[in-house]
Amino acid sequence: MAETLVLVPGLACTARLFEAQIDALSSSRNIVVADHTKDDSISGIAARLLKNAPERFSLAGLSMGGYVALEVMRQAPERVQRLALLDTSARPDTSEASQDRERLIAIAQAGRFEDVFPMAWARLVHPDRQSDKALQEVVFGMMRETGPEAYARQQRAIMGRADSRPLLPGIEIPTLVLVGEGDVITPPEIAREMAEMIEWASLVVIPESGHTSTLEQPERVAHALKLWLEEG
Template sequence: MSETLILVPGLGNTPRLYEPQIAVLSSGRKIIVADHMRDDSIAAIAARLLKDAPERFALAGLSMGGYVAMEVMRQAPERVERLALLDTSARPDTPESRQDRERLIALAEAGRFDSIIPTVWPRLVHPDRQSDQDLKAVVAGMMRDVGAEAYIRQQRAIMGRPDSRPFLPGIEIPTLVLVGEADVITPPDIAREMADMIEWASLAVIPGAGHLSNLEQPDRVTHLLQVWLERPQA
């Protein structure tokens, strides 16, 4: 069992993203939530994480947090004991995604930051959760706490991320690749691609979840993370 678990939130998320998991996984280990708001590149966010981290740790990231986690593995693989990639992708941004990000950045820059959640909400969660106002309030609250300036930095960082696929076969630690069955942002086929490239990876597809799988199905995701944290190393 790892002494320290570092969690990296996604775009527009705060440590609140992982509240259901922290409540359970903090028993017997230290949990750190990485700062991903102050830098405008994935490489810089990863470097900040490594500067603040202990010598050895387990690492999990959702969406943007997964991009950061893969960059940490690129910069200092010897420091990571185990890796969890949740609802994320090893691919670089597509031209279509970049265009959509530029549109969202323009809204934030024009003082229309509050309109972003209604714009992106339908793509964030399972169709059955579209009308879940409590969940929507959590997501909107995190966005407000992040704020427009940090959100823009995060989007710029995501747009500039590298293609991590050539790097994945070199990962030789226990790895969990997890995705919501209805994730339309980083679909299950993308997760399978990553899992197939990592020798020690296990793949979990979460029923009843979209892109925010750990908030939509917290008990199921937390259990899988517990199993991952207790998985023996070779």
């Protein structure tokens, strides 16, 4: 039976976030993209993922998807064969970040969801990609597909996430920690902190990439994931 890889997208992202990696990796494994739009807690999203996943699987999440992946490791670590944490953090939300999320939720729920788009874009991508209209349309298209209601649920889930740092030393499976070198949301020092706390972790820093590494440097990320999947 082919191995299953479960992918968990980030906030206001869809399967398009991993489109290039799915194309590169799907020939030899089953790939499933988890639904992270229906629950307003990270624990609820993780429980839904586990309900729909096979008994054993590899797991990769980007940003919010990484928060979900760590919660899966809290709920059912014995079911995960390999773990990849992409452009994410094990830390809980700060009070400042939560206040900003509340502000964005209010804008979205006031019927001005598209006003959120440029605010997100400014921090999502590497400075060299700020004028990349094709990439911008992919990001904005995913946000439109997500919609304001699911976006609000996701933001509330992120605000309520647990501190996963105490969990990290107990992770004893091949783990990839990957981050864009220009990620300002979850910067390389946050990735390095996680990698240093997980015994079997490999740290990969992707050059010329911001927070959306799978879109900004798709081939480099696919290569890193391929090497991770081929580990023992």
